Structures are given as structure tokens and as C-alpha cells.
Amino acid sequence: MRPGIVRxxxxxxxxxxxxxxxxxxxxxxxxxxxxxxHDVSVFAMDRCQDSxxxxVSVFGCGLREGSVVARLRNVAGIGHLVAPFAFRRAVAREHRRAPFDVVEATNWYAPGLAIALTGPAPLVTRNSTPAATSAETVTSLRDRFDRRAAMLAERIAARFSKALISNTQLHGDKIAALYGVAAPGTASGHAxxxxxxxxxxxxxxTAATYPLGEPIELLFVGRDEHRKGxxxxxxxxxxxxxxxxAGMPDFRLTIVGVQAKDVGAIPASVRARLTCHHRVNEATLHDLMEAAHVIVAPSRYESFGLVYQEAMMFGRPVVASAExxxxxxxxxxxxxxxxxxxxxxxxxxxxxxxxxxxPGLRAHYxxxxxRASGMFTRDTLAAQTIAVYRTAAGSKAASSNVSSSGRPAPVDITS
Known part of the structure; x- marks a missing residue:
């Protein structure tokens, strides 16, 4: 890897x-x-056009609707291999034009699986929420098989990655137990x-002031998912x-990420206190954050919890789940x-x-x-990520996916 710009x-x-x-x-x-x-190219599956x-260069890797490969994605188990090979094909095409030093992918459904196994550049996997966290909500035999296939793909991609990144120590420990890799802090390539x-x-x-008066505005940002609570x-x-x-101070709840029709079964008296937005632009989301007295975020599991960080940046108290x-x-x-x-x-x-x-409790929190806001910045994110990239690409493990024991060779990111 070059000493200056990383591709x-x-x-x-x-x-x-x-x-x-x-x-x-x-x-x-x-x-x-x-x-x-640094020279950054994003490869995205949600579009076909480049931009x-x-x-940042953004390359569309979306599959043509109705094509054979697009239909294959709906086949249980096998469908999870379609996107990784589509990503590999797109990355390899650009790699031939100008070689990449490193490839990064999320662990979720293993989009980097084919690159982890065959290149053309070393893979670093940044762990988000794993597929296994929603496994308990899957009931049909077909869906259970499909989820197991996704979990296997994630495990293989993680074990053949040159380095792993997790958002917190606790999240990294969970990933280590799930994928059979070493935990962060053990000099094993897991940062x-x-x-x-x-x-x-x-x-x-930073500029937002705390709202006064009633009704108390509650805000939830997330999808209609068991994991999100x-x-x-x-x-x-x-x-x-x-x-x-019955006399408690009045309140309103705004939900971002769910359509009103999805909560149609709620009694009209309850819906009167509820507003739903399926999608909003960034400016509107910021308006809702600023207007909220309390952010309600009862997730059962988050790999990091960006909504927590956003709430703290606005100085809003949070009600979350100890789970x-x-x-x-x-x-x-x-x-x-x-x-x-x-x-x-x-x-x-x-x-x-x-x-x-x-109101005194709200003011306190x-x-x-x-005070807790601003713990993470783009400068620290970039510097720490590049350190992992450089070690992953330059380590001895970068020349060999598998150790003599037949397991993925560990990468030391502490040097």
C-alpha cells in the first residue's frame, strides 16, 4: 500500500x-x-447508474429487474451468493483500471463474501447488526433455511477477511462469539x-435549544421490527x-420509518396522539429532532446506535432498553x-x-x-480506519487467506 493516498x-x-x-x-x-x-469508490446495490x-465516486451495481440473476436472489440460500459475485465483478472491473489497496464491506448478509475468498484486493469487514439478530422472528421452514444460509455467508466472509472492525467492544465480543473469530483487543485483527x-x-x-411547553413531543426513528422494539x-x-x-400530562408520538397504514389496527383514540412519516428528508428529520422533548429508542440490539448519538448531539433525553x-x-x-x-x-x-x-427530570437528562455528545468525529473515524486498512493490506496475512491449521490467518492490527 502506498504511504500517502489509499485507494x-x-x-x-x-x-x-x-x-x-x-x-x-x-x-x-x-x-x-x-x-x-483518500480515493474512495462506493459500490451500491440499490441503483444501476453511476454518480x-x-x-466520492458511486458505482451502481443494481441487478436489472426481471433478469435471471435478479430472480435468483429470491431463491432461498442460493440467492445470497448473487450480490457478492455482482459486487466482485464490479470491483474487479474498476480494479483493472486502477488497483484498489483495500475493499471494505458490511458483515450484514456478506456482500464482500466473494472478494474475501478470491480478491482482487484484501477485504476489511465492518460489523453492523448480524443477520442472526432477527432469526428468532423467522418462523417458516423456507425462511429459517434462508437465514441460516445468510448467517453462514457472514461467518465465512468474516473469517476470511484480513481485518474486522466493530463499533463497540460489546458489539465486537458478540461478533466474535457468533462468527468464531477473536474478540477486539486480542491482537487478532479485530478493531x-x-x-x-x-x-x-x-x-x-449544537445550535438546537430545548423545547418548552406541552404536549410533550416523543420521537421514534426506525422500522417496524422486533429488533427495534x-x-x-x-x-x-x-x-x-x-x-x-386519566389525567397524566398530554403527549404526542411521531414515528419516522413507518407508514400510517401499518398502524391502522390501533384504536382511533390512540391514533389521535400519533403521527407517522414513512420517509423524510434530512432537514425534516432535523426539525423533528429539534421539536422533540424525548427520543424513544427501545431497540433490543444495536451494533452502534446512531440514533443515540444523534439524540445526544441535539441534547435530547433518551428512553432506551437495557436489553x-x-x-x-x-x-x-x-x-x-x-x-x-x-x-x-x-x-x-x-x-x-x-x-x-x-420537567425537571427532562432538563437533567x-x-x-x-455533555455526552460529540464523542466521535470524521477525523478520528478516518484515521483509525486507515490504520486498520494499512495493517490489513500490509500484513503477512494479506498474502495468505488461510493458516496452516486450515483456519483464516489472524491479522495483527496493533503494531
Whole structure:
């Protein structure tokens, strides 16, 4: 690898303007590295056209609708191999024009699997939420088989990666146990690097003042998923609505990421306190963050928890779930909010009610949230990531995928 500029290929299932935690993370990684002067190319599966995002080149790897390979993606198990080979083909084409020093991919459904096994450049896997975290919600035989295939693909890609990156130590420990790789901090090629926030969120959040008056505005950002605690959120909404009708201070809940039709079964008296936005642009999301008194984020598991970081940047108290290790780390240890003991409607409603009823409590946690903000920047994200890249590409393991024991050879990123 050259001593100066590093040429990087970043694989992502989707890239902004598509909105999800993965897309926001991909853009932060790409923009932080490009801002540090490196040559970054993003390969995205959600589009077919190439484009630019500032200094970042974006290559569309989307499959033509109705094509044979696109239909193969729907075949249980086998479908998980289609995208990795499509990514490899696109990366190899660009690699022939100008060689990449390193390729980075998420672990989620293993888009870098083919590159991990066959090149053309060393792969670094940055671990997000693994497919296994949603396995308990899969019931049909077909879906169970499909999820097992995805989990196997992730495990193989991780074990043949030249280095691994996890967002927190606790997340890295979970990944190590799940994939059979060494945990972070054991000189084994598994680093811990937190994600940054976009400069526009930092600027807007820093300038935001805390809202006054009633009704108390609650905000949830996420999908209708068991992992996100959406079931507990809706149950808590029902409970809190009954209590508000009985004299508790009034409140409103705004949900970003879910359509109104998806909550049609909720009684009209409860829906009166609910507003749903399927998708919003960044400016509108920032408006909602600024208007919120409390961010409700009851995820059962987050690999990092960007919503926690965003809430803290705006100085908003958070109600989260103690079931999530990242919530215990970022919210519990920093004192940025309250943790429900379990991700259930009753426990979540209890903690949200405390915030609704006590303006002094809200002010206390808002101040703590503000103090805890800004822990991760694009500068540190880029510098720490490049250190991993350089060691992964320059290590002895970069010339051999497998050790004499038949297992993926470890990479020392501590030197």
C-alpha cells in the first residue's frame, strides 16, 4: 500500500438518499475517508447508474429487474451468493483500471463474501447488526433455511477477511462469539472504531435549544421490527394514552420509518396522539429532532446506535432498553436518559411516563445528553480506519487467506 493516498472500494447495499442506519454509516465512512484525502469508490446495490457524492465516486451495481440473476436472489440460500459475485465483478472491473489497496464491506448478509475468498484486493469487514439478530422472528421452514444460509455467508466472509472492525467492544465480543473469530483487543485483527455524525447534524444539533411547553413531543426513528422494539413502542403508546386520558400530562408520538397504514389496527383514540412519516428528508428529520422533548429508542440490539448519538448531539433525553448493550453503554453510562428494564410495553411506558410528568427530570437528562455528545468525529473515524486498512493490506496475512491449521490467518492490527 502506498504511504500517502489509499485507494478504497466500499461495498454497501444502499447509499443515500436511501435512508437507513447502514446507508448513513456507509456515507460517514466514505466521506470521512475522502475528507482525509483518500480515493474512495462506493459500490451500491440499490441503483444501476453511476454518480458522484462530493469527492466520492458511486458505482451502481443494481441487478436489472426481471433478469435471471435478479430472480435468483429470491431463491432461498442460493440467492445470497448473487450480490457478492455482482459486487466482485464490479470491483474487479474498476480494479483493472486502477488497483484498489483495500475493499471494505458490511458483515450484514456478506456482500464482500466473494472478494474475501478470491480478491482482487484484501477485504476489511465492518460489523453492523448480524443477520442472526432477527432469526428468532423467522418462523417458516423456507425462511429459517434462508437465514441460516445468510448467517453462514457472514461467518465465512468474516473469517476470511484480513481485518474486522466493530463499533463497540460489546458489539465486537458478540461478533466474535457468533462468527468464531477473536474478540477486539486480542491482537487478532479485530478493531473497535465508533461511527461519526455528518457535519450538518453536528451544526444543527449544537445550535438546537430545548423545547418548552406541552404536549410533550416523543420521537421514534426506525422500522417496524422486533429488533427495534416497535412492538413494545406500540404497546407503550396504548398504555400511555389511557393514562393521559386519566389525567397524566398530554403527549404526542411521531414515528419516522413507518407508514400510517401499518398502524391502522390501533384504536382511533390512540391514533389521535400519533403521527407517522414513512420517509423524510434530512432537514425534516432535523426539525423533528429539534421539536422533540424525548427520543424513544427501545431497540433490543444495536451494533452502534446512531440514533443515540444523534439524540445526544441535539441534547435530547433518551428512553432506551437495557436489553441493548449499546444503550447501556451510551445512554446508561453517560446518564443521557432512562433505560427500561426489559423491552416490553409496561417497562417502556413506565420510563416514558417519568419523562412526561417531570420537567425537571427532562432538563437533567437533556443536560447530560448534551455533555455526552460529540464523542466521535470524521477525523478520528478516518484515521483509525486507515490504520486498520494499512495493517490489513500490509500484513503477512494479506498474502495468505488461510493458516496452516486450515483456519483464516489472524491479522495483527496493533503494531
Amino acid at each position: 478504497i472500494a466500499l461495498l454497501t447495499w444502499a447509499y443515500p438518499p436511501e435512508k437507513s442506519g447502514l446507508t448513513r454509516a456507509a456515507r460517514e465512512i466514505a466521506q470521512s475517508l475522502a475528507g482525509a484525502g 458522484r457524492d462530493g469527492r 473497535v472504531i465508533g461511527l461519526s455524525l455528518p457535519p450538518e447534524i453536528v451544526a444543527r444539533g 416497535f412492538d413494545a413502542l406500540i404497546m407503550a403508546l396504548r398504555i400511555l394514552s389511557r393514562r393521559a386520558d 441493548d448493550p449499546s444503550a447501556r453503554l451510551f445512554i446508561g453510562e453517560s446518564g443521557a436518559g432512562l433505560l427500561a428494564k426489559t423491552c416490553t410495553g409496561d417497562d417502556l411506558a413506565t420510563q416514558v411516563q417519568r419523562m412526561i410528568e417531570d 437533556a443536560a447530560a445528553s448534551r
